[in-house]
Amino acid sequence: MPKVVIDEARCKACAFCASVCPKKLIELGGPINQLGYQPAFFSPDREGECTSCALCAEMCPDVLIEVFREEKAS
Amino acid sequence: MEERIMLKGSVALAEGALTAGCRYYFGYPITPQNDIPEYLSLHMPERGGVFIQAESEVASINMLLGAAAAGARAMTSSSGPGISLMQEGLSYMAGSELPCVVVNITRSGPGLGGISPTQGDYKQATCGGGHGDYYLIVLAPSSVQEMYDLTIRGFELADKYRNPVMILGDAILGQMKEPVTLRDAKPVTYDKPWALTGPKGRKPQLVKSLYLKDGEMEVHNWKLAEKYRRLAEEDTMVEVDEDADADIAVVAYGSCARIVISAVEMAREEGIRVSRIRPITLYPFPSGEIRRVSEKVGRFLTVEMNTGQMVRDVRLSVAPGCDVRLLARPGGAIPTPQQILAEIRKALE
Amino acid sequence: MKQVFKRPETLIKTTTHFCPGCHHGTVHRLVAEAIDRLGVREDTIGVAGVGCGVFLYDYLAVDVCEAPHGRAPAVATGIKRVNPEKIVFTYQGDGDLASIGMSEVVHTANRGENITVIFVNNSVYGMTGGQMAPTTLLGQQTTTSPRGRDFHYDGYPIRMAEMLATLEGVAFAARVAVDKPANLRKAKQAVNTAFEMQAKNMGFTFVELLSACPTNWYMTPLAALRRIEEEMIPYYPLGIFRQRKAADYL
Numbered sequence: 001m002p003k004v005v006i007d008e009a010r011c012k013a014c015a016f017c018a019s020v021c022p023k024k025l026i027e028l029g030g031p032i033n034q035l036g037y038q039p040a041f042f043s044p045d046r047e048g049e050c051t052s053c054a055l056c057a058e059m060c061p062d063v064l065i066e067v068f069r070e071e072k073a074s
Numbered sequence: 075m076e077e078r079i080m081l082k083g084s085v086a087l088a089e090g091a092l093t094a095g096c097r098y099y100f101g102y103p104i105t106p107q108n109d110i111p112e113y114l115s116l117h118m119p120e121r122g123g124v125f126i127q128a129e130s131e132v133a134s135i136n137m138l139l140g141a142a143a144a145g146a147r148a149m150t151s152s153s154g155p156g157i158s159l160m161q162e163g164l165s166y167m168a169g170s171e172l173p174c175v176v177v178n179i180t181r182s183g184p185g186l187g188g189i190s191p192t193q194g195d196y197k198q199a200t201c202g203g204g205h206g207d208y209y210l211i212v213l214a215p216s217s218v219q220e221m222y223d224l225t226i227r228g229f230e231l232a233d234k235y236r237n238p239v240m241i242l243g244d245a246i247l248g249q250m251k252e253p254v255t256l257r258d259a260k261p262v263t264y265d266k267p268w269a270l271t272g273p274k275g276r277k278p279q280l281v282k283s284l285y286l287k288d289g290e291m292e293v294h295n296w297k298l299a300e301k302y303r304r305l306a307e308e309d310t311m312v313e314v315d316e317d318a319d320a321d322i323a324v325v326a327y328g329s330c331a332r333i334v335i336s337a338v339e340m341a342r343e344e345g346i347r348v349s350r351i352r353p354i355t356l357y358p359f360p361s362g363e364i365r366r367v368s369e370k371v372g373r374f375l376t377v378e379m380n381t382g383q384m385v386r387d388v389r390l391s392v393a394p395g396c397d398v399r400l401l402a403r404p405g406g407a408i409p410t411p412q413q414i415l416a417e418i419r420k421a422l423e
Numbered sequence: 424m425k426q427v428f429k430r431p432e433t434l435i436k437t438t439t440h441f442c443p444g445c446h447h448g449t450v451h452r453l454v455a456e457a458i459d460r461l462g463v464r465e466d467t468i469g470v471a472g473v474g475c476g477v478f479l480y481d482y483l484a485v486d487v488c489e490a491p492h493g494r495a496p497a498v499a500t501g502i503k504r505v506n507p508e509k510i511v512f513t514y515q516g517d518g519d520l521a522s523i524g525m526s527e528v529v530h531t532a533n534r535g536e537n538i539t540v541i542f543v544n545n546s547v548y549g550m551t552g553g554q555m556a557p558t559t560l561l562g563q564q565t566t567t568s569p570r571g572r573d574f575h576y577d578g579y580p581i582r583m584a585e586m587l588a589t590l591e592g593v594a595f596a597a598r599v600a601v602d603k604p605a606n607l608r609k610a611k612q613a614v615n616t617a618f619e620m621q622a623k624n625m626g627f628t629f630v631e632l633l634s635a636c637p638t639n640w641y642m643t644p645l646a647a648l649r650r651i652e653e654e655m656i657p658y659y660p661l662g663i664f665r666q667r668k669a670a671d672y673l
Binding site (some may be wrong): 144166273 | 464465466467468470477480481484485486487488489490491494497498499500501503504505506509510518523526529530534
């Protein structure tokens with residue numbers, strides 16, 4: 001399961017999320033959505049680099065990002 | 075038990091509001107209606123209510139909007155210039171279908187004008203007053219008893235139709251003292267499932283007057299129009315003192331209608347056959363009764379304390395060919411019974 | 424997997440009408456989170472001012488009353504006096520609150536009405552198409568200050584949080600910004616504090632949030648974020664200007 005889930009259908013491509021990601025794991029320019037924007041998307045195959053810091057979600061003005069973290073095995 | 079006591083008009087009105095279950099008053103001082111807020115500032119808290127002296131009439135009407143949206147019976151009172159400042163809020167309340175009672179103890183105008191009795195706000199009161207396609211329910215008391223009774227009725231009508239009600243009085247009605255019978259019966263109340271109380275156990279609710287989607291506003295306007303049609307049908311009030319063989323009918327409302335009573339008595343003593351019509355609701359205007367009387371009486375005299383405002387509604391109501399005359403005294407001047415009698419004689423020449 | 428960031432329940436999941444990079448969505452979220460945190464969604468009534476924020480009712484699952492332009496604090500006063508046990512807040516922009524509604528907000532604050540005012544300051548009229556606001560910065564071009572705001576003609580931008588902080592009825596007055604994660608955290612704290620103080624009947628609470636309107640600033644969203652930091656914050660300092668410790672004035 002991915003750590004960062006972006007609701008790409010509602011994204012307006014403001015790029016706030018990408019601008020704050022400390023590891024630059026979010027890109028802009030996905031396939032045009034129904035609103036007419038090229039949405040943000042999580043860089044493929046870089047899941048392992050995400051620390052689930054959730055800065056992207058905090059910054060998204062349309063609150064379209066959900067962030068998950070793997071629970072540590074006890 | 076019903077109680078009969080001497081009361082000043084303003085106090086009777088305030089007592090009427092309390093009897094109607096009004097527990098929220100918001101207002102700003104302006105002469106000649108200050109007796110109302112002064113009385114309520116003392117007595118509203120005693121009966122578990124809230125009195126707020128707002129920073130302006132603009133704030134008053136919007137506090138009223140909030141209290142009405144929350145489902146409470148609420149009132150403000152003011153005069154001429156203050157009522158003008160409330161027009162935006164009244165338009166919003168009519169648009170949002172919020173009930174309230176607004177009292178206008180008029181000042182003569184335009185501008186700062188004067189504080190003597192006048193009926194110069196008829197036009198503003200009966201034509202809606204603010205922007206958009208709406209009306210206020212306008213009640214015109216003519217005695218201290220009616221200052222009390224019509225205020226109670228005003229709260230009932232406001233809730234029944236979810237529309238602002240205006241009580242239109244003047245300094246004569248506000249300042250004079252008369253015996254008043256205080257009501258024993260409980261006022262009629264209405265459920266308000268639309269009120270904003272927080273969405274506990276139900277879906278969130280909204281009070282609004284903004285309609286931007288295609289066609290929405292027209293639908294809403296027609297809904298309001300249907301309400302005003304029903305109002306006219308069910309709740310038009312008028313007092314008719316009819317002489318079946320009258321040669322003339324005199325129309326007047328409010329304090330002015332009291333003077334007309336004296337003039338009509340004097341005319342009848344002279345053998346003049348005269349009917350008297352007193353609109354109690356100015357909106358809806360009692361066009362039906364005026365039309366009915368005018369089918370039999372070819373001459374009308376309208377007496378008003380302005381330059382002639384209600385006369386236009388009388389002319390629109392009468393049967394074709396009926397002669398409608400006007401005796402008008404604006405600017406705080408008060409017509410005398412003798413003057414009205416002279417006009418009646420002149421009309422019959 | 425544990426969810427570390429999710430939409431607050433009070434925030435309705437829908438597509439907003441806001442432009443890309445508009446901060447209304449962010450401020451809505453902060454308000455929704457404060458309501459969720461106190462568990463008071465079912466006891467909350469919002470009052471929406473006129474402007475882009477008017478559609479509050481499409482986005483927050485609370486009761487909402489529309490107010491005429493600038494009059495939200497008066498409307499909220501009426502609602503709160505009828506429902507003193509409910510949470511009541513206004514949501515207003517800078518044209519609504521600092522221009523046409525100056526009188527209402529000042530007197531509501533001065534009465535110490537136990538409500539929360541959320542003030543979105545983006546230094547421009549948004550919904551009407553980018554006209555000059557009382558908070559428009561000197562030199563800022565708008566559709567009605569085409570040569571840039573000039574104090575000789577238009578006066579100076581108004582600092583609302585500081586001004587209201589001088590009033591005895593005010594329990595909390597703060598200015599925050601939502602331009603970057605560090606500022607957002609403080610913004611969240613401020614909004615939480617304001618609602619919490621209301622719940623404790625401590626009086627009038629006010630949070631001014633410096634926000635972006637990229638469309639009417641003629642900027643990309645990212646450039647608008649930089650403008651908040653480089654131009655707005657220097658003129659509108661962030662901070663808490665008044666905070667009562669207890670309802671000692673009651």
